[in-house]
Amino acid sequence: MRAVVLLSGGLDSYTAAAIAQSEGFELNALTILYGQRHAREVEAARLVARALGTARHLELSFDLRAIGGSSLTSDTAVPRGRDLESSEIPSTYVPARNTIFLSLALAWAEVLQAFDVFIGVNALDYSGYPDCRPEFIRAFEALAALATRAGVEGTPFRVHAPLMHLTKADIIRRGVALGLDYGLTHSCYDPGPDGAACGSCDSCVLRARGFAEVGLRDPLGHTTG
């Protein structure tokens, strides 16, 4: 069985891809360079794809900076030390990003005759992004059934979000059990010029909390600021 997996180079998508593989799927990894300030994660995606032994690894580029509207795709500062319990959607939200990513994954899946797409979103330890919720995933599946030749011909696309109901600590436990090397990944939204993680953006803080809860040292050696 073939699957298309969205692979950003972060800890979550690496784990989601490994779960797909453990379920017997052939991995076709799709990495999207969208003008994000942490473009360094694309290098991590290459390392991760190699470690997983993906059948294919496709990189697509387009410039969401032309659209902007997010601190990840503009020169607005990335928030640090934010209250993660806040219900406010932070400036790191990229308008329609997961909709765009799943659309591109759907296109490739249809060409590959892969009817399973994996995405590493989760609804617990995340930043309150609307497009990380189960109802979003279900709505995309409903759309995919109508949008495609395969859907019309009766083959449904399934969008798998195996991390949806896991905490960051659960995700790390799962990945460690699968033998993953999280030293290959990159999580920081706003790395320094040398690629070092900032330690205080949402992504760094969630990662550090996850490793702390599991009682493991992060192989990237991050400390939170």
Added chain:
Amino acid sequence: MRAVVLLSGGLDSYTAAAIAQSEGFELNALTILYGQRHAREVEAARLVARALGTARHLELSFDLRAIGGSSLTSDTAVPRGRDLESSEIPSTYVPARNTIFLSLALAWAEVLQAFDVFIGVNALDYSGYPDCRPEFIRAFEALAALATRAGVEGTPFRVHAPLMHLTKADIIRRGVALGLDYGLTHSCYDPGPDGAACGSCDSCVLRARGFAEVGLRDPLGHTTG
């Protein structure tokens, strides 16, 4: 009121944009260069945007040739003289194209605080593409409500497809009544090296039939092959 309009440079999207304008919307035109063989239509989109006096015209590029799966984005021949009454989806179908286009339009709309998106699809004189049907548009609206910050905050996005139930002849009548110059547009899927329309692809045949039914000469002077 601001709207984002998907503007390909073809006759349909020009008419859909003009209808939006006639309804009082400020036009923010989005043209997507996706590696289509008829990239010439992007030049037509610029002419059309200028003629309409759009507030903004954004061009986004990405390479769907890396994904392929369509005669429009690969070196497979474009079908000519096809039976348009056939229920078969032709090779010019581009996997998930309208899903990708609407996703990008949604991202820009959210940034512009425009809650109306116009797309020139129609369900009558088209080529049997699944992503040109009313149920597809409704499913995208349902997705958009869940996918975005604005949706979560209670502002629905509306996707307008004002041509949905019009024949090609109806569309041309509507455009002529709005004073449109269809000589600015480009419709052929597979133009010659000089940019001339082939006259025998689905898009040329549907266009020629439309003008013939209305009893007007196509300003591009096409003849069907």
